[in-house]
Amino acid sequence: MIRIINKIKNISVILGLAYFFSFTLSGCDSELNTESETSLSAGEIFQTQTRIEGLVNGMYKALKGASMYGGRIHLYLDVRGEDFINVTGNSYTAYESWTNSYTSGSNDINNTWQQAYAAINNANIIIDGLAKSSGVISDEVKTQYVAEAKFVRALSYYTLVTIYARPYTENNGASKGLPLRLQAETTSANNDLARSTVKEVYKQILEDLDFAEANLPDSYSSSALNTTRAHKSTAIALKTRVYLNKGDFQNVITEAKKIVPQTEAPFSTTTGVKHALQSDITTLFGSNFLTIESILSMPSTASDSYSGQSAIAYVYYSNKEYYLNPSGILGSSLWGTNDARRNLIELKSGKYYLKKYAKVSPYIDYIPVIRYSEVLLNYAEAALRTNNNALAIKLLEAVHHRSDAGFVFPANSENTSTALLETIRLERRIELLGEGFRSNDLLRDLLTIPAKGSSSLQAAQVLPSAENYIFPLPDSETNTNKAL
């Protein structure tokens, strides 16, 4: 009996051990090879046309980051100027921009820098990846995508160089500019990269835009694509802005002529997308985001929109954190009471608020990046500066009369070059109010940023020589990039 028990025991020992080791040795290595089911790895991303197209859209999406052309960059650059008065003193809604008191640690300073460079790296990843990819998409499509990438890269660098570096016009671009990243970065290498000069950055921007102009499609298959992705005229329009900032007026004219070939109103583009002014400017803001006047806008949908302090419609319109300075452009005699553009501001409790972005909950206004009227005004200014006052006046009036047909410019506003320049500046402030132009328009002409304020909050003027005339470099960059 005992023997049997012992035998059973021995057998059970052997069986137990066998079970134990078979489990052990069977190995569970396969359990360790887990992969994400919601993300693709680098090896898989350039494998299909849809994914590559997705990468291209992803690059625009980065451009549309909340701190960039999702809208807040406009907020920063508008409120630096003298046309808005801050109400809340809240540094999370650009109070530091309003008072020109940014420090290198400020959120806006760090976030904008990071977002612009995220767009740049996305563009570089496409440029690098397409160079290595073959057989998935046609060479023609590939070239178009590279052109779009270079456009996005150029717009991002333009945005950065105009706010984090001294104006080109100050010393012909000799100041320190930006670290010029032209390669895809996905590893921990290359943290250090010195700043190129402002001139070198502009050179790169223009090279990219030239390539983009040459290789972008004339137009896309839908007005949605024509508005939200870059086509040939988009690159040209941006070039008028870049050259204007550079003080290279001759080239502004050269570029402008490509998309504004007429010398008399009505002005319109004759090739590709037939850009022109809309008869009523208010349609652009709220009712139709896809007109031919919108050369580039950042789209929004209920599924892809910002809210709260990330949405400029919240800051300007729902939460009413800035009102129009009565002694700013609001008080200009140029801005007549019948001007349609007054429909884009709203009077509430004795104060005027910007209403260009008023699609709230969800906040689905498209954010304009380039409009045809800007190109006309860029062209007007360049014409004036190259002594073609007659053309300048025609362009100026085309923009103005679209919104206030009966308006008669006082003679002294157009009769001298100086007066006309001032008038064009005022026109830009009325036409492009809230679209992020005021600060650069001051800086590129090396003008003082005027003081402004209310009975409770004041912001001092900023002289061109002042440190805070431009944004400081962000700490997050200076901490890691030792070559700056």
Next chain:
Amino acid sequence: MINIFFRVGDRLTFPTGRTILSIIALLLFTSSGFINAQTLIKGHVVDERTKEPIIGAIVLIKSTTTGVSTDVKGEFEIKASKKLPLTLSVSLVGYRTQEIDVYDTEEPVYVTLSEDLNRLNEVVVVGYGTQSKKVFSGAAARVNGDVIKELPVQSFDQALSGRAAGVSISQPNGLLNNPPVIRIRGVNSISLSSYPLVVIDGIPVSTGNISTTTDVPNNPLADINPSDIESIDVLKDAASTSIYGSRAAAGVLLITTKRGKSGKAKANYEGWIGITNATRLPKLLNAQQYMDIKNEAVLNSKILSGNANNDNVSSQLFFPSYNADGSLVDTKWYDYIYRTAVSHNHALTLSGGTEKTSYYFSANYSNQEGFLVNNDFQRKGIRFNIDHEVTKWLKIKGNGSYNTSHNQAYSSGSLQGSSQFLIGAARMAISLPSNISPYNEDGSYNLSSTGQIGMGNNKASSTLYNPLALFEYSRSTSDNDRFLGGLSANVKLSKHLEFNTSYAIDRLKTETISFLSSKLGSSGYSNGGSVTNVSALRNNETFTNTLNYDQVFNNRHHVSALLGTDLQKNKVNIWGVSASKASDEFFENYQGGWSNYTASNNSLGERSFFSYFSRLSYDLDAKYLFTVNLRRDGNSALAVGHKYGDFGGVSAGWVLSQEKFFKKSALGRIFDELKLNASWGRVGNGNLTNNYGSYDLFSSSLYGTASTWALSQSGNPDLSWETSDQTNIGINAELLKKRLSVELAYFNNNVNGLILDTPQSPSKGIPGNSILTNIGSMYNRGIELTLNASLVQKKEFSWDVSFNFTGIKNKVTQLAGDNADIIGYTHTSANANNVTRVGYSVGSLYGAKTAGVNPENGRRIFVNAKGEKVQYSSVVAPGESNWTYLDGTTAPAIGVSDYYLIGSALPKWYGGLVSNLKYKNWDLTLNFTYAGGNYVMNGTKATLREQTFYNNYTGILDRWTTPGQVTDIPRLVYNDIISNGTSFPISANAEKADFLRLQNVLLAYRIPANLLSRLNLSSARIYAQVSNAFLLTKYSGTDPESSVNGNSNTTPGIERNSLGQGRTFTLGINLGF
């Protein structure tokens, strides 16, 4: 022949030599009946502390072989053949043996046994088994479940403060169920979790905060009913932890739940009720003071801007409002935001068993309120543990617990990533103007046209909300449904070999809901209201198999060995939807009518660990001890080719007191026990929050309506383990007839290959500007001392004191990118409050250095990177500079490049003291905790001094007003956000954090036995206690243990706009039936 086999790995029954004898004796006697009786001695044995009857205690007549064991009532009868007087020896595992002289037999003998806590002959629960503390040569500490169950906490980890040397536990703030900050022997990682591995009955479980909103925390450890816990064993050195290999670098907490004991069924009820109030709230300006101070700032601003004579610039912006009865509106916002909270907790247990089967069943209900209005925690749970001996060679153990828990809170600014939110209740409580009312005259909420609080007659606008409207119009909850259970079988393959297999599952379903109303006054007003429902399922399974071998050769050589495999699979599946724009303000639930739906918090991940492990222990005469642990661990989250890591430890011990020469020496007369031990081992940390950190990943999103792909993560194809080389040297001693025990340990943990979120230059455009890299090293070195003393041991009066001290130094020795600093941000990048720098401790405080206030002009003086003094005025006349040198010339602005490392945020010493006094039926327990040697950034002080429309504390009255005045509060200038540290951290707000806290004081009374029998109770204890009874500190903020960044390693020691701590009074009762 009775065959008694005790396995090292069996946690309940490993006996000491003495008890083996006792049990043998018992078995002999119970089987052989009674010996010729002459004298019948009756008596009963109770636990000295709980006064509950002790079942199965062995009662021996000294110098004879006569003995019996106590029955289920703790009673015994023994017939003695010896004449009186005689001596009875009463013993039981886990209790000190007691000797009683018996002179007569008229009265039953009453014997109390005291628990033998923290003594060398205890059992230590180690990984996958237990060891006798006598032959244990690592470093571990045990906290008995009894000390936890009566504390008014949500999760057991909160109750461990000051209980064990080397273990630092602090509550980050007073929000209910906020996971405590736990550090075992210091911060052991930089980017990975420093939370210890928590193993409950063999299954490693989730830790941290699993809520998906920043309003309400959810610590999954609160799903464990504290009164179900038998013991918590803290494994501290590599020799003990290395059996857990890759996840043990931050230490291990082994939780053992209670199990039934054979004997009559016992029922217990344990309950308490308590009230909690906020403590140390700063004193704020009343309405008149508020207006005076704010208008002074407005006027100063006007004057400094050169507008002294400009009528367009206001001299005053703050004006009184009046109530209907004509009285000045003077609102005490604390009364609306804080409350006296009432909590109660109940647990019912039923346990018992037969020889072969034992069971433990418990049910518990806890309903706790926080002192923040509407901050609630509820838990309902049941547990069933069962043990059954199927045959002589097969034992089966099963356990299962199911519970639901409910967490609820408003946004309070107390959780990581929320301190700057405008809707944070703690900041509103101190910042809302006192001269405005929460209500309009008609009883409606006082609101502005955009939904913020109405400013009454003040001319400044408000960014803050009306808290009453916010509270009514919002809701944040996080609910858990959890099953935790398992089954294990133990097969005795031979006399010396056992096979154990166990499977356990931890299935945790969490639903987190945030609702913001569309009504005016809600922070969701501008979005038309929103509701976000997020469902998370964490499914965690473990399958463990071990072989245990244990044999004593030649009565001297004790060898035990363990060999095992472990497979753990962790799946996390989180999905959620955010619905916004209610079609009617009536809707408050996701199921209502909404216009927009977007995905929220989606995440899908899987993590597997696969491991082999082994342990070999050898001791010679329980005198020379030796243990080796080895573990090979595979972790799916690491890079291909780097998934496996080898870990292990060796330890050795020498029980000096067992040596003959020692026993004979003078020391031998002092020391009852003396043991030296040393260990060295290597453990790992692979607790990556990211399951796929080695890959470059692209994720999809939307650009308008077009779908996108974009780089979402730059991976590191070489990502490998973080390893920690740990050395431990210790002395354990018992002396003075075991009335004093001393444990002294030195430890040195060198952490290498730290996985760092290595900062990348933002200009590279890499998502998150960081890549996980194995670069970096640091060490934690220190000493631990534990003293347990029985100061008085009288029959009716005893006094035990236990004290522990830890001295620790943390130093970072290498970082990525040529030792580039790692900056720690609090909520936003403007708050660069911490720096991790080579040569200093992790997460040291960081900020602009200040040098007081210039007595001449009241401006804050800063010290720039060159060491030059620079003063600041937020408002200056046109043409002047805000930043000037003291001589008035323009200076560059202070930026992050001027920041200094202000001081260590990690305590350099900490510990606790527990004093336990017993007199007759009374006992009084005091638990002190202390820590210090570190600094806290009192960011709340910046808020209390903020020069916007925010209210200030009364300390502001010491502001600079006249030339020559020496003060540390600068001249008040309206909207100055720099001088007081609002905009960026300043050293003036860093304060020393040394403190002594009376964590808990408890007074209990045991109802005498004669009273109990009338009530048919076997035991009853009532108690009253105060938690957080007092705090001695020079720190001026609400609490020196605050951490607004929770458990984060790189951003410790920051208090900013978060809740303080509450003080709780509880009354409790424990009844045994």
